[in-house]
Amino acid sequence: MTRILLVDDQKLVRSGFALILSVEPDLEVVGEASDGAEAVRLTRQLRPDVVLMDVQMPEMDGIEATRHIVADDLAKVVILTTFDRDDYVYAGLSAGASGFLLKNADADHLVEAVRAVADGHALLAPEVTRRVIARMTAGAEASRSNASGASRPAGVTHAVADRLDTLTPRELEVLGLVGRGLSNAEIAARLFVGEATVKTHLSNVFSKLHLRDRVQAVVLAYEAGLILPGEPEGHPSG
Known part of the structure; x- marks a missing residue:
């Protein structure tokens, strides 16, 4: 109940x-x-x-x-x-x-x-x-600034950037796809991996970024500029 x-x-x-x-x-x-x-x-x-x-x-x-x-x-x-x-x-x-x-x-x-x-x-x-x-991502621009090869968008605050730096390139990619609203099954199909692998990546993202749930992950993806204005649906930057 x-x-x-x-x-x-x-x-x-x-x-x-x-x-x-x-x-x-x-x-x-x-x-x-x-x-x-x-x-x-x-x-x-x-x-x-x-x-x-x-x-x-x-x-x-x-x-x-x-x-x-x-x-x-x-x-x-x-x-x-x-x-x-x-x-x-x-x-x-x-x-x-x-x-x-x-x-x-x-x-x-x-x-x-x-x-x-x-x-x-x-x-x-x-x-x-x-x-x-559109509102959350307005004016965001991507730039390559992470030594690991992951993308850190320009204009992101140091606090958010430091949190993003804890992610692997694949985890950052998963976060961006979550921000686009894709389900675990859709992310798995996009990345050509199993759904269990996506769940593992997502669990790591939640743990590293101290996120409570998927909604917080979506908000952070928008704030971080992982999705750029005018991008095709389901194609986050990075």
Whole structure:
């Protein structure tokens, strides 16, 4: 049973989500919160598996609430908002959210999203992903500066560059493909290796870069400029 906390300042919205989710035999709505501060308090008290989090709320907004919840490893968070705003997506993912959905997603998509995040998968609404990639990678340029032969993009902060330097060229390549949204099976096919090998590389990337999950890997790949504007889908730099 996946336990869910609903967070939205509109009771009607919370009631609608609760109605959709509560009819599923494997999902249980354990509580509702009307602002970010209450969300943090109830997450500590109720220990849900997944928090569906609105962005714009009084007292404490959803981004700050997500930051508190994730920092204390209390639950996984899905940002849910009516606002189709790239800055919300980036801020939410940077705060540690495991996914992002628009509130106009249909009922089946909402249910699938909760299940996917509960199982540890990353979740991004397809209609906003491409724009977020463009925003995060705007102005990035690749340069060869790593003695090991891996690529370090120009303009990357020393902190990010130092983290990237711990990766092998193949691990850096895997990180870039993850940033493009490829699954493990798709990465394996692209690199002509077994899926188990990809999982090993990805595990090494997570460990070396101290990443919690695939979403954090995606965000870091964008921030590091591993994907350049205008590149064909699935072809990261380096």
